[in-house]
Amino acid sequence: MDVGLWGNALQSSPRAPRPDQAAPSSVTWLLTLECNRRCPYCFYQIIPVRPETGRWPRDAALKGPTAAERIAEMGRIGVADLYLTGGEPMLRPDIGSIIAQASSHGIRVHMVSKFHMHALQAEALADAGLHHITISLDDLRPAEGKRLTGASNYPAEALASIEACLAAGLDLEVNAVVTSLNADGLGSLADRLEDIGCRKLSISAMQTPHFRSSHAKGLEPQADLRPLMDRLLAGASGTMAIDFGAAGGNDKAKPCGATLVCEVGRRSLHILPNGDATRCHYMPKRPDLVIGSLLTHSILDIWRSDTFERWRRPERSMFAGTGCANCGGFDGCNSRGRCVASAFLEAGQANAPDAFCGAS
Ligand code: SF4
Ligand code: SF4
Numbered sequence: 001m002d003v004g005l006w007g008n009a010l011q012s013s014p015r016a017p018r019p020d021q022a023a024p025s026s027v028t029w030l031l032t033l034e035c036n037r038r039c040p041y042c043f044y045q046i047i048p049v050r051p052e053t054g055r056w057p058r059d060a061a062l063k064g065p066t067a068a069e070r071i072a073e074m075g076r077i078g079v080a081d082l083y084l085t086g087g088e089p090m091l092r093p094d095i096g097s098i099i100a101q102a103s104s105h106g107i108r109v110h111m112v113s114k115f116h117m118h119a120l121q122a123e124a125l126a127d128a129g130l131h132h133i134t135i136s137l138d139d140l141r142p143a144e145g146k147r148l149t150g151a152s153n154y155p156a157e158a159l160a161s162i163e164a165c166l167a168a169g170l171d172l173e174v175n176a177v178v179t180s181l182n183a184d185g186l187g188s189l190a191d192r193l194e195d196i197g198c199r200k201l202s203i204s205a206m207q208t209p210h211f212r213s214s215h216a217k218g219l220e221p222q223a224d225l226r227p228l229m230d231r232l233l234a235g236a237s238g239t240m241a242i243d244f245g246a247a248g249g250n251d252k253a254k255p256c257g258a259t260l261v262c263e264v265g266r267r268s269l270h271i272l273p274n275g276d277a278t279r280c281h282y283m284p285k286r287p288d289l290v291i292g293s294l295l296t297h298s299i300l301d302i303w304r305s306d307t308f309e310r311w312r313r314p315e316r317s318m319f320a321g322t323g324c325a326n327c328g329g330f331d332g333c334n335s336r337g338r339c340v341a342s343a344f345l346e347a348g349q350a351n352a353p354d355a356f357c358g359a360s
Helices: 006-011 064-077 095-104 119-128 142-149 154-167 183-195 226-235 299-303 306-312 330-336 340-347
Strands: 026-030 081-085 108-113 132-136 172-178 200-205 241-243 268-271 276-278 290-293
Touching (some): 064 299, 081 095, 095 108, 119 154, 142 154, 268 299
Parallel strands (some): 026 081, 081 108, 108 132, 132 172, 172 200, 200 241
Antiparallel strands (some): 268 276
């Protein structure tokens, strides 16, 4: 499960481009593509499953001693943040162990989940050292919950999970995706979250998945979201921070060249469930984006590989026939990092103008 594509890129944007690092300072690990939810806006073609205790996700090949060694390497090379996502990370029976290992190496572990968590599970996550958890909840109403997650009892389950995590002392944030279905329910959602002690609500506008999911059709919010945001802020009592992130970011063109767009290869490494390091974890089915396998290579081997270097500093000839081939901004775009996922969406290939292109 994930909340958005360009939204994540925009969260990186306040930083200015910086020289490539000798090692990644953050790692995003897609633990499995299996998921027990059916969110129409998901960026992944998930593997649908029912939650079963102890069942190992079929795609989760980076595990056991190899995973432990890669986590230890993260600690040695100075990775500061590990972001665990999916699919549903809680479907991995070793989730507590992964968090505990990373925490023991001084890494801050963050997780995104839509799992129905009981008190003991939340306490186990806290005991393992989980630094931050994001739980997604878009609407309190059962009918909207069914459309947005596949289960009418999802809102009740999510509220229970949120309360369990808060009681366990976890640093928690709720993320709500705005669609055409739930914009009118966000006020009630914010009020309820504030009542149960939530301290942060992030709101992001739905983006269309890059594989053009038919389930997502018609769900993108059409209206200007600013008036809604202003109303929410005006109604907030001040005990819960409301962050709109990229909620207004449905416009395609973003300023180009001045700010970091894609961190992958600059400061961040993305890992797929099978252990492949990829140029973009939002496109896990594309073998042409794979840089190398962590089942057979260390993080630093992959980080310093020629393959990664070609993604960081591609030849102009690789962009033949596109607007980038003769563009004066070519080097700047390589420095700010290209969003290959949006280039695929727009042009059907990675080496093409992306959603942040300022030339058009
Ligand atoms: S065409 Fe757009 S994306 Fe390509 S190099 Fe120029 S500014 Fe960058
Ligand atoms: S290419 Fe980079 S900026 Fe674009 S979606 Fe993937 S990780 Fe995000």
